[in-house]
Amino acid sequence: MKNYPKIQKLMELGNGILGSRYAILGGAMTWISESNLVSAMSNAGMFGILASGAMNADALKSEIALTQEKTKNNFGVNIIMLNPQLQNLIDVCGERKTSHVILAGGIPDKATIDRIHSYGMQALSFAPTLSVAKRLFKQGIDALILEGNEAGGHVGPLSTMILIQDILLNMKGYPIFIAGGILRGEVIAALHQFGAVGCQLGTVFACCRESIAHKDFKRALLSANGRAATVPVQLDKRFPVAPVRAIENKGTEEFIARQREILAKFDNDDVSMDDGRLSLEHFWAGSLRRAVLEGDVDRGSLMSGQIVEIVREERSISEIIATILQEAEAFLENSSQEDSDCWENGVDVVN
Numbered sequence: 001m002k003n004y005p006k007i008q009k010l011m012e013l014g015n016g017i018l019g020s021r022y023a024i025l026g027g028a029m030t031w032i033s034e035s036n037l038v039s040a041m042s043n044a045g046m047f048g049i050l051a052s053g054a055m056n057a058d059a060l061k062s063e064i065a066l067t068q069e070k071t072k073n074n075f076g077v078n079i080i081m082l083n084p085q086l087q088n089l090i091d092v093c094g095e096r097k098t099s100h101v102i103l104a105g106g107i108p109d110k111a112t113i114d115r116i117h118s119y120g121m122q123a124l125s126f127a128p129t130l131s132v133a134k135r136l137f138k139q140g141i142d143a144l145i146l147e148g149n150e151a152g153g154h155v156g157p158l159s160t161m162i163l164i165q166d167i168l169l170n171m172k173g174y175p176i177f178i179a180g181g182i183l184r185g186e187v188i189a190a191l192h193q194f195g196a197v198g199c200q201l202g203t204v205f206a207c208c209r210e211s212i213a214h215k216d217f218k219r220a221l222l223s224a225n226g227r228a229a230t231v232p233v234q235l236d237k238r239f240p241v242a243p244v245r246a247i248e249n250k251g252t253e254e255f256i257a258r259q260r261e262i263l264a265k266f267d268n269d270d271v272s273m274d275d276g277r278l279s280l281e282h283f284w285a286g287s288l289r290r291a292v293l294e295g296d297v298d299r300g301s302l303m304s305g306q307i308v309e310i311v312r313e314e315r316s317i318s319e320i321i322a323t324i325l326q327e328a329e330a331f332l333e334n335s336s337q338e339d340s341d342c343w344e345n346g347v348d349v350v351n
């Protein structure tokens, strides 16, 4: 295995938290992040994360066991906080001696973080604002992920660049990973220089060779432009809809039609806000399954980030990691060379 001393040095903090060789997290993707992909990621030195989004406690238990058969390395489990079985799913992770739980789709309370810690597992979650980030660290979260709006799947309102400036740069010394619109090693190296302890990538791994996603799903992502990966509109402010980034197709129109249908029922008191929102979540999960597993790229959900703009070929996980490390190392070598060139030429780089 080739060494990349400069970027590996910068990744040390993140590796310490994850127990991995490289501080690159394979973001959980419902239906895609299953035992094959996740174990292959962790075996390649990064940190794979199982997506429990479409699983009940029994299904998660067997998926963790399958993953553990395929890798001895650490991997995490992503749990969506809306899941009514949240506590059961955490217990399953603890009983199976999972190393990390990543809570998504909500802001965890202290009791949930404590429950994860009671099993000796580490708790990670997402933070949308500086005040939430500070609160989560006070409540004992082990690390945070800042995920920008460029990402694929469910997204928050702010871009990665804003989150970096609002949270990362104001919380130096705290363990923070960055996600959303990241692929090139140069950017990953620069994020480490800004104080990030690692990065999370999703879309590129949905399209990698080890991903079980249907070939037509991968092909649709690999040939799409970034501007096609959009977030469908929310029809009514009174009925907030979780924004989801996906490549536009007939499924997008169907989602808007479904929203309209549920809104009409909501107006007639035929459905509650919670049930209506849950039914929209089920719509996404079902249509993502159709696209990912059955290759229905017309009507299924093609969740993906804007990064599809530069994801152009199906590569193996080890090729993706090697390219990232080479780019990061070359960037760090060049920037230290440029600094010393400036000094040799008598240019004061500080002024």
Ligand SMILES: Cc1cc2nc3c(=O)[nH]c(=O)nc-3n(C[C@H](O)[C@H](O)[C@H](O)COP(=O)(O)O)c2cc1C
Pocket: 026, 027, 028, 029, 030, 032, 051, 052, 053, 078, 104, 105, 147, 150, 151, 152, 153, 154, 179, 180, 181, 182, 200, 201, 202, 203, 204, 206, 302, 303, 304, 305, 306, 307
């Ligand atoms: C198809 C797809 C499904 C996703 N499902 C989930 C999920 O179940 N839970 C979650 O926390 N994030 C989910 N994400 C977000 C990823 O974990 C990751 O944070 C994101 O893809 C990173 O941004 P990128 O797509 O620009 O690389 C999903 C992303 C994609 C593309």
